[in-house]
Amino acid sequence: MARYPATEGDFPMGLTQKVQHWLRTLFAADSGRRIPLLLEAPAWSEAPSPAPALARAIAPAPRPVIAFRRNAVFAAFNTAMPVTDRHGLAGRQRELVRLMDSVVIQRKHALIFGGRGSGKTSLARVFGDLADEAGCVALYGSASAGADVGGLFRPFLAELPMTQGSHATIGADADVQQLANLFVANVTQRTLLIVDEFDRVESPRTRHDVATLLKLLTDMHAPVQVVLVGIAGNVDGLIASHPSLRRHLFAQPVPPIANDELAGLLRLCGQQAGLELDERAVERIVGIALGSPYHARLVGMHAALAADTARRDRVTLADVQQGTADAIEEWSDLSPEVRRIFDRALRTAGPLRSVLAAAGALASQSQALDADRLARASADLFEDARDSLAAAEQAIALLRPALTEREPGLFEFEDSLSPQFLVLLATETAPADDIARTPQAEAPRERIQGVAAL
Ligand SMILES: Nc1ncnc2c1ncn2[C@@H]1O[C@H](COP(=O)(O)OP(=O)(O)OP(=O)(O)O)[C@@H](O)[C@H]1O
Ligand SMILES: [Mg+2]
Incomplete structure (x- = not known):
């Protein structure tokens, strides 16, 4: 079960921004994942184009009576149904x-x-x-x-x-x-x-x-x-x-979706469910989703349900905190073996915990994972280049049971929805008892605690 600090003020928001910033610099050059705001209008597009249509957002739905709102939340944040309506397709x-x-x-x-x-x-x-x-x-x-x-x-x-x-x-x-x-x-x-x-x-x-x-x-x-x-x-x-x-x-x-588009999607889903999302709540969910509409909807849905249970019309950061724990639990029930592999890897990772987080962040953007790119990513992300290649190789070895080898040295998570959950699990505060209280362990301890507090 995920552990999270109890109050909003303690919430590790900094990680989100840091990962997002890193991803922007890492992928800006070659992946084109930053989608330009203005695109040349194509000859065929007499019809309204999807992004502005989404940005305009639909007229606010009449607020559902509380008793029916859970249904409205499930319908609006649905993670099972593909989008068929262009106005609901973000980014x-x-x-x-x-x-x-x-x-x-x-x-x-x-x-x-x-x-x-x-x-x-x-x-x-x-x-x-x-x-x-x-x-x-x-x-x-x-x-x-x-x-x-x-x-x-x-x-x-x-x-x-x-x-x-x-x-x-x-x-x-x-x-x-x-x-x-x-x-x-x-x-x-x-x-x-x-x-x-x-x-x-x-x-x-x-x-x-x-x-x-x-x-x-x-x-x-x-x-x-x-x-x-x-x-x-x-x-x-x-x-x-x-x-x-x-x-x-x-x-x-089909690349990750830009953050502003995911934020727009979350606001739209909230509107359809008759709920308003606090900006910090939106920002946090976007940071967790790492470009994935599925994860944004899943965490958004659980956060919205938490707000509904508390009979509020606003989804707060504390709801996201609860929603994230519920989303992790839902995923763990569906993928118990991968959850076990991640738990085992994190328990034995010691100072490699941050490299595991970097592995999740990297895989969420490009699926493929190799030691070289992971070493660069974790050095960028955690400003620690010491033995980074060896650390990346060890981290991949720890995750190996959850990976398939596409070609020699190039890995993919078998469950391609799992990397975001690995990042979440790896950035929880490590239990202090897991690390021996020796002078040598102080640096790793600080680093692990640092990851959670980034
Ligand atoms: N651009 C988008 N805007 C809003 N929601 C989206 C978008 N793309 C996907 N989703 C949502 O994410 C979830 C997964 O989408 P979808 O079924 O299209 O993915 P998929 O890649 O076809 O999945 P699978 O690999 O399982 O076939 C659905 O709930 C869908 O509504
Ligand atoms: Mg599909």
């Missing part, structure tokens, strides 16, 4: 513009990829909606684990806009060429087939066939384009290497 204007440009205008296929819960389905759904408005039929489906290429696309047939009287079917042994012929000969309107959960397809043969199909569709000027959506740290993770396909495929990562 994805840049991604939507790029997808519209590449898929709708340049007629490329697309791959939307990112970690679990990063917002892939939400982005794909809202993009499908915008593409639909731009004149493409957008059909949405989900891949099943053992499917071959025919099995992946057969479910779309019933809804495809076909020439009248044509009853297209895909036989059990249909090959890729037959599938492409069918789309070219029968489909009458520009159509996007959005295949979600593509990472569930494990067969290299099926992945290769899909790549071949995409290439054929482009070469044959088919009116059908494909948008693949799946969990991956990089493009190669999702699609069999097919060098000539790369020119025809637009790859869109």
